[in-house]
Amino acid sequence: MTPIEKWPVFRRHDQAAARLQIWSDLGRAPRTLQAYARGLGEYLLLCERSGVDPVTADRADVAVYVRELTSRPHPRGANVVSMDSGVGLANATIQQRLVPVRLFYDHLIEEGLRSSNPVGRGRYTPGRRRGGQAKGLVPRLTKLPWIPGEDQWLRILHVAQSEPVRNRLMLALAYDAALRREELCLLRTDDVDPSRRTLRIRAETTKNRLERVVPYSATAGVCCPSTSGTEPP
Incomplete structure (x- = not known):
């Protein structure tokens, strides 16, 4: 099943479908392509439910998508042993979902349809402390690897x-x-x-x-x- 067959929402958004086709033409691995399609497809569906045009969406609209990712039921439910067990996707999964959305807006900027990217990214700022790295839209958390005893x-x-x-x-x-x-x-x-x-x-x-x-x-x-x-x- 192709990404567009799995996510028919792309048929209603020409620019998103064009970006997906570019990823495919560039030879992205099938699993990477499916992951990109899922992240962007979910975002497009949320925009449709909210009555927002994804081409002109702003940072507040993207924040709604982030809130939805952090509040949806966790797929592992009660098997997740943490303070917020059963709620929200893992930080790494949220970062993964945002990557195709950010790349979609990079595409719109390249096409001259936007002047800025509402997702943004951590970027170097001279003079800032801690290496001069500004924070991205969602803080990136790094967990220590689990090592069996x-x-x-x-x-x-x-x-x-x-x-x-x-x-x-x-x-x-x-x-x-x-x-x-x-x-x-x-x-x-x-x-x-x-x-x-x-x-x-x-x-x-x-x-x-x-x-x-x-x-x-x-x-x-x-x-x-x-x-x-x-x-x-």
Whole structure:
């Protein structure tokens, strides 16, 4: 299903549909394109409900969208253990939803249809404290990564013992080489070099589109396939 098929609201907004087509023509990854379409599509629907033309919307109209994102029911509901459990999207998700809206207004400025971007962004201001960085529309929060304790790791390994060799290998490679899910799932046997115990992470599978070569341990190497095929491990 294409983004426009999933979000018919784009058929009613020519400039937004044009921006979406540009993202597609530039070769954005399908998941990135879907994420952009979702963020901008939700914003367009909110503008329609509020009777606002998104082309001429101001900062106050964008603030209404932010308020809606921070107050909608959390998809994980009561499973979220925090002070505001069950309410609002995560900060990183809100930032993600705002990116396509900001890029949409950048597009309108380039087309000469606007003179300013109501979403804005954090920008450098000479003379300001703390590195001269002005705040964006929504403060960016950074949480420390969750690191399993020893008991939790032992439970993970205990469960993994009963898994097929393929799953155990994937767990070992993900741990050894610090692979993202996409990088791990798109590995091919010709990406593995058993003689050097290294993995080639192809540029098209990475988030930053940069290829790299990473090592893996001798333990994981016991299960690694030969390079004779091209199927995933």
